[in-house]
Amino acid sequence: MNVLMVGPHRKVKGGISTVVNNYYQSKLISAVNLKYVPTMIDSNKSVKFIYGIVAYIRILLILLFFRIDIVHIHMSSRASFYRKSVIVKMGKIFKKKIIIHMHGSDFDVFYHKESNEKQKKIIRQTLSCSDIILALSEEWKEKIKKYCGNAEILVLYNAAIIPESNLYSNNSCYISLMGRLDERKGVYDLIHIIGEICSKYPYLKFKLAGDGDLERLKKNIKSLGIEKNVEVLGWINNEKKFEILKKTLIYLLPSYNEGMPMSIIEAMSYGIPSVTSDVGGIPRLIKDGENGYLIKSGDIEALKKYLFKLISNEALRQKFSEQTYLRAKSLFDINENAKQLVNIYNSLLSSENEVRV
Template sequence: MMKLKILMLGSSLEQNGGIATFEKLIIKYAPTEIEIQHITSHDEGSIAHRLIIFCQALGKFFWKLIFEQTDIIYLQISERANIFRKSIFALIAFLFRKPVLLHAHGAEFHLTYSRLPKWAKQLLSGIFRRCSGLIVLSKTWKDYYVINLGLNPQQVFVLPNPAELPVEIPQRSNADRVTLLFCGRVGQRKGTFDLIEAFANLPVEQKNCTKLIIAGDGDIEQGRKLVEKLNLTKHITFAGWVNSEQRDKLLAEVDIFILPSYNEGLPMAILEAMSWGLPVITTPVGGIPELVVPNENGLLVKPGDIQQLSAAILSLITNEELRLIMGRTARERVMPYDIKNYVNSLLSVYKSVLTSTNKHILYESKV
């Protein structure tokens, strides 16, 4: 049986962040019916380094298209310059009459698109409409792309991010000290500084029996300065960026996961936390409200509302029973997102894209 040949272009697999995590999961659990080849089109570093990586990716891309069988071009997109880099690959794929499947991860695509001049919006929406399919992380994002970029609803597939579910989760009862975890890029968009200020607002008694771990790269120095200013150095620890093994160790040891973001797609970090049976405190942005149900598997607070965030933290650190119930419900909620199920859904999308593309080519040949 011939395998489907998928050529995936995206972030370096050695890079930090949700897209690289997603790519590695897809490659690791790919069904036997498909073969995924990955080309790194972006890596962190200097402008010169990024340009070299992009040019190398273009060379590899042309080589694959000319000399090797490729069934689908699978582009991982986010926002800002990433959109235009991937648009170049899409345009080249069109010239080779290859079906292009986009996968939108960007939390702030809508902000990038809203700032574009009219001609750039028309160009970008034309490229998106020309693609054979677009995968989005939630129904909310599907509605956005259909309404704002004029996509056909049948062209857009909703696939929330997958999670690699641990076989067993720890018992978290009778904790002497409640540990909170933030995992993501430290900065304003993820609400890290709001979280530090919300922690500072906790009553002294609760603060003394609670610890906050902030894991991730980004504006760590700014975060440390805020922690020192608020006299929280004995309560808040910066772990830096953690790899998947270190992340899982943290998720097994903590009691509550917090991500008070201003913009999101559907964070891998929340899915990972819920898979470890953790209650989540987060915000109703992007696809999060389709996953986190208030007072069932977590709590939702308004982005930037520090008082509300502090109250949510207090409600969970003072009520162990509520934490445990929400944690169990969170684990049950993400069971359908198991990567083993996800890759089968992704395979169905690949087949749908190929079918629609073949029908289009047949129609063109008759015309």
């Protein structure tokens, strides 16, 4: 089976590149003949434009001169959608099976609030050209089905590389958050309670990792007088990320919207209890009171309450850790995810082309 997969460069900052990199370390690579073409890199607009044009040429040549059974397109909203819509059309011209893998947690906002009627029509036409659309959660499927035409929508959770054993450290002093450091992730809600928490537990260190307007965030942290307890790391590589996860006591993600966040799945894989908002597919990851706590977006008092509860109760943290690690291992292992993806590929092709993982 020959699969052309399209997405961002594997070194681009973000969840999609993490998903792709995980696939490269899974059994998917041995199960199918995978060609990956990145269409976007982190750079200025001119370089991005040239890189995109070169990617279109590469895809065209692959479709012309190689046997491709399936075109698997990782798509988000806004610019990502419009870039990938061209590739959807190319795939249909060459009569290939098309899978659109939807990642953008704010695609619904993009469609309903940011697009005019003409743009909405383009979105509907593009999505309806696919044979299968992969949604990251059941909640996400319900949202997008309203504008996906007759395309079949299947749920495929994100997944991570799960360590062989639970690496959670119950005597750590790190409380971590990873992702874009902006209002949408709830970072500015978090920093307003750190002072009160650290006045009672001064040994705690809040580790904030990700991109965004870091200078603005640092200024806010300084104005609140909490800089001794907060470290803004910026974007970090996988080695540094996993080093921090091994030392993390509690993971936080008080976001205002999400799809199926890789950062929580990775925290779960290290057995870390989480306090997170109940948006998007997060309730599929965190079961309130079983392996973490769910709060409403913007509920700073609940965030503070559950942080204090976990910080003060070592036995509760250990219980949540055991549950969250088992849940990650049973539901979000990348090799099991790869098996599901191969089954989806097979469902698009005739039985004579079927492959197994």
